[in-house]
Amino acid sequence: MALPKNKETKAIIEKCLSQRFNSIMRHETRPFNESPHIIQHEGKVLKHNTLDDQDSQKTMEYRKAEFTYKPDPQQLISMTLEDVIKLLDEEAKNIGSQMAKHYFQVLSITAEEVGNVVDAKDQKLTPEIFLDAMRKISIPFDKDGNPKFNNMIVSEEMSDVWKNIIEEAEVNPKHKEEFNKIIEQKRKEYNAEQAGRKLVD
Known part of the structure; x- marks a missing residue:
């Protein structure tokens, strides 16, 4: 050429x-x-x-x-x-x-x-494992207090499995209650972190 x-x-x-x-x-x-x-x-x-x-x-x-x-x-x-x-x-x-x-x-x-790993130990994935993973991650929030969830990266083979698990965690009353508790705790942690940054600034 x-x-x-x-x-x-x-x-x-x-x-x-x-x-x-x-x-x-x-x-x-x-x-x-x-x-x-x-x-x-x-x-x-x-x-x-x-x-x-x-x-x-x-x-x-x-x-x-x-x-x-x-x-x-x-x-x-x-x-x-x-x-x-x-x-x-x-x-x-x-x-x-x-x-x-x-x-x-x-x-x-x-x-x-840092120990920020959830090991399923070859067990079947469950909503409990998903919730355990949620406890270990940092979640930011927008100005209205709504969570801004991070991207979740999974293989194509596991995408449907994880989708079903997350849907079950959001619908099942027991899991939904625990999910809401986790989000509320993450909101408190985020607000405290932002307040600390403002003091430093």
């Missing part, structure tokens, strides 16, 4: 391909795209305070994801724009998948470290 000689046209094509690449890559990491991000320009040690006001320190392990494509010269000449787009799309998905896998690994390790 021959690129146009005009520099401005080449720059536009490169920009469009780059934007498409990033868009497809971010689609693979979409469960984490709305998570808070920070940029640390130097050093590997990150110090922060946890929600329970404990000092924490982490030594970061840098990761990189990249791809290299070395086509045969004759193959490169015969490639069409569609071929290039297909190649970039595949590599964008591959890199995005690598990043998402790493994110999940870090999330799993972090949750284990």
